[in-house]
Amino acid sequence: MRVPVLLLILLFAGKSLAQEPVRYGPDWESLSSRPFPKWFREAKLGIFIHWGVYSVPAWSGPEQYAEWFLRGLQVGDQPRLDFMHRVYGPDFQYRDFADKFRAELFDPEDWAALFRASGARYVVLTAKHHDGFCLWPSEQAPNWNAYDVGPKRDLVGDLSTAVREAGLRMGLYYSLPEWNHPLYRWGQPNSNNDVNQYVREHMIPQFQSLMSRYRPAVVFSDGDWDHPATTWRSAELLAWLYNDSGCPKDVVVNERWGAGCTVGFPTPEYSAGIQPGARPWVECRGLGRSFGWNRNEKLEAYMTRKELVHFLCRAVSHGGGLLLNVGPAGDGRIPLLQQDRLVGLGEWLAINGEAIYATEAWPPYGTWRDVEVERIDPTLDFDWVRNSPAKGISPDHFEAEWNGFFQAPADGLFGFRMEADDHAELYLDGEAWKAGQSRRMSKGERVPVRLLFREKTHQASVRLYLAQAFQKEVPVPASCWFQDAAGKHPGLKARYRSKQQHLAFTQTDDAVYAICLEWPDRGFSVPWPQPTPDFEVGLVGSEHRFPFLWEDGRLWIETADFPWNQLPGPHAWCFKLPKPPDQGR
Structure with a gap:
């Protein structure tokens, strides 16, 4: 049978037109028209990995991010400075950690097998965090990458291969700014900074090289908040990523590209989640209080297997997912407690995955109950950052109340000052305390105190300071607090309250x-x-x-x-x- 030549030409032309890929312009209207890929909407669970030279000291305050160790040194955080000098000596510099970051026990196949066993569908590795150290042989960071110093290997490449061979999608995290780059030292306004030159000569070439070389399925940008998206040239970068980078056509990005950005999945951190919307969202958090491994964390800071399962269910019931972080050690081992939690989550998903994967939120999303925790707190000096103040209490939208007695440490005139995020009220002897007020007391005199606190979202902290004439203001010492008027039982009676979801719906x-x-x-x-x-x-x-x-x-x-x-x-x-x-x- 003969087919007319003209018909063949038309058929091939139509096929060619049908396969012509969509190209996106470097503007938010065009970029916002790109749909979220089906695989990402259905995945629900990913593994985040914060790993770098900060994994060598692996230390910060119990409520702090250990991967911000360098920033702590730069701003004069005394506990970090003391730890650095005590453990590594007064002449040791942050850059010296690179030689100690050996990754000698890193087995990418073991990591990938663990992540698959957890039930995760994708992995996101910090290719470069805010300290600028790169886990791949970056030409833009000579002698400050894992191929030139430390492990002397391409960590991004090795893990990408193993993750894909395990049947998971590979993603990369990239920090837009750096704390210590000579062109632009982020967070140091007195430096000779030129963010535009930094973006043009360093950030864009490095980002494009990373994307073209490893072609991730997920791109997680961070550190954007000091400048708008126009400064980071984010629309231009994303158009290139979608059109010309060689990344998968169903690559997905987060929303941290600077003010004005209207694309990407939202990524709340250590929160109670957000309400369902048009865009899928992903809660980002570690198994403990930090993303990078923090050797200063206590056991109670880690989620149990049960708490981890509940956290995932609550997120998915509100249209979200979970990007669950592990913080490996500098030698390349994932701590056993973290491995245990991943295995436990995977065992639960192996039975119940049909209620999680490829589901959507079903209004009314769930039902809630009142939860209350009572305990004795030694003092009123708390910085919970984004974390829950007590097991079972929500990290957002909670209330706290402290009752006890303040004992004057000396004769004199005393004043109190509160710092709170979000809101606090102080009552002394039943009367509301006002800013600038003072009270004369005798040494050993005790007065009843009541403090009320309300937290909305994000950061949570409350501190009560004591001011005495001719003395420096300090947080009220624990020695001044008693539960009873007789002064026999130290501390304050604390009560924490919140709502807690106990039934979650998906569909x-x-x-x-x-x-x-x-x-x-x-x-x-x-x-x-x-x-x-x-x-x-x-x-x-x-x-x-x-x-x-x-x-x-x-x-x-x-x-x-x-x-x-x-x-x-x-x-x-x-x-x-x-x-x-x-x-x-």
Whole structure:
């Protein structure tokens, strides 16, 4: 059979036009038209890795980020300075850590196997953090990269290969500014800074070289907040990334490209999450309080397996995901406690993954209960940063109350000053304390004190300072606080309150999942239209079908007769309900 030549030409031309890739312009309107890739919306869980020369000292305050060690030295953070001098000597410089960053026990295949076992679908490695040290042989950072000094190997390349061979997608984190680059020393306004020259001559060539060489599926930008997106030339960079970098066509980026940026997935850190919106979002946090490994953290700072599962469920029920950080040591080992948490999360997802992967939020997202924690605090000097003040309390939208007695350390006139993020009120002897007020007291005299605190979002801190005539203002010493008027029991009675989600909802095209973060001994209810005659309530990982009652728009699911020894795993349980026929996603 002969096909006319003109018809063949038209067919091939049409095929060519159909395959012509979309090109995006260097403007936010064009870039915002690019959809989020399906794989990313469905992934829900990624592994973040903060690893670099800061993994050698691996030290900061218990509530601080260890990867900010250099910045602490620059701004005169006394605990970091003292640690540096005590452990490494007075002449040791931050750059000297590069030779000690050996990664001699780094096994990229072991890392990739662990990440796959965790249930993660993608990995993001800090190719360059704010200290400017690069984990690949960057031409723009000679003798300040892992190929020239320290490990003497291409860490980005080795891990990228292993991660992809494990069936996961590989992503890279890149800090736009650097704390100590000669062209632009971020955060040092008195330096001879030229951010435009830095962007033009250093940042853009380095970024493009990194992207073209490793072609990541996720690009996580950071450090943008001191300048708008126009200064970082972000729209230009992203248009190049999408059009000409050689990265996968379904590459995805976050939103940290400077003020004015309207693209990318939001990335709250150590928060209670954000409300569902048009863009998928990802909560970023470590297993403890820091991203980089911090040897100064206590065991209680780490999430348990149960807390980790709950955190993921809450994020996904609000339309988000979790980018869970591990902080390896300088020798390349991932600490065993971190490995244990990843394995535990993977075991739970192996049973319950259908309620997490490829799901969306289902209004009303969940149900909440009041949570209260009581304890004795030694003093009023707290900087929780972005963290929860107590186990079970939300890191955002919580309240605290302290009651006790202040004992005057000497005769004299005393004043108090509060610092709080977000809001605090002080009452002395039942009266509201006002700024500039003072009170004369005798040594050993005790007066009742009450302090109320409310936290909204992000940073949380509260401190009460004591001022005495002709003396430097200091935080009220612990020796001045007592629980009782007799002064027999030191400290303050503290009460923390917040809401805590105990039931989370997700949905697919044909099912709604009610994820119980506590096993309901008798049962639980969900808002629901009248069930159809063939309606069934199942439990993921079990063949059991649960009896139910429906009345006035509420579905009561009965669990009292379900045997405990048949629970499909620990931590959280996913009940599966057929979606009502009139409800789409």
